[in-house]
């Protein structure tokens with residue numbers, strides 16, 4: 012009987028549980044034993060490994076977070092911790108280790124591969140910042156969560172004729188911000204540090220001069236301090252501004268139908284590869300087809316901004 016191990020690593024994303032459930036189901040169907048490492052790479056260092064039984068999982072596909080927990084392991088990135096992790100993996104006689112996470116976790120997967128461990132990497136992050144795949148698991152849900160929050164914020168800001176600044180997650184990737192800006196009909200989208208306060212003020216004044224009573228500004232995280240920006244705009248226009256960092260609301264909650272289906276497709280592809288002993292790969296999706304990429308190649312690719320999404324923003328939303 013083949014035995015595989017799964018772990019979730021880094022920031023959790025909605026869809027990780029759906030993937031675990033689908034993986035467990037596919038393991039049961041294919042007579043494969045499924046283990047999990049608790050708290051991601053940390054569980055490998057500490058040999059904190061548990062068995063997963065499909066029949067005990069209940070309805071976890073509907074839950075955000077990760078039932079097998081996640082972490083940004085500090086021990087795994089030390090030589091000593093890494094060696095322990097490799098030793099522990101080898102002691103379990105695994106066909107392969109499945110790493111679900113974002114680009115930091117993919118580096119970990121590549122390092123394990125280089126140390127002789129068979130791996131499969133699954134794109135699980137809200138940020139959509141992995142270049143080899145069109146989408147990451149949890150991105151669609153995070154966008155929906157961001158949009159739901161912005162819709163609510165807009166309603167209360169509209170009632171008071173206030174300007175609204177919202178910051179969305181994405182680490183250094185603009186995709187959540189651009190999607191949210193399009194779908195919430197933002198008046199201004201800020202994804203570059205170089206824009207500068209004066210230019211923002213000029214754009215906002217133009218928007219106010221065009222009789223917009225409640226301008227909406229969407230800002231990508233790690234670009235600027237939106238509380239400071241709200242004060243600056245309020246001090247330099249005749250309009251009140253309020254700032255909201257949407258934050259972790261984006262990461263939790265039930266996955267969208269699209270993410271649930273993606274989780275199932277990722278799990279089916281994973282097991283197909285395990286059965287065929289096609290290992291040391293990253294699985295993803297391009298043009299609606301499941302794809303498999305060599306792990307080293309996948310990690311080396313650099314994510315570009317989503318130019319098509321920016322085009323839609325420019326054509327449809329930009330004032």
Ligand code: F6P
Nearest residue numbers: 022113136137138180181182262
């Ligand atoms: O990578 C996912 C993410 O939610 C990013 O969007 C965000 O920058 C980061 O994680 C926050 O990480 P943490 O919860 O560890 O502070």
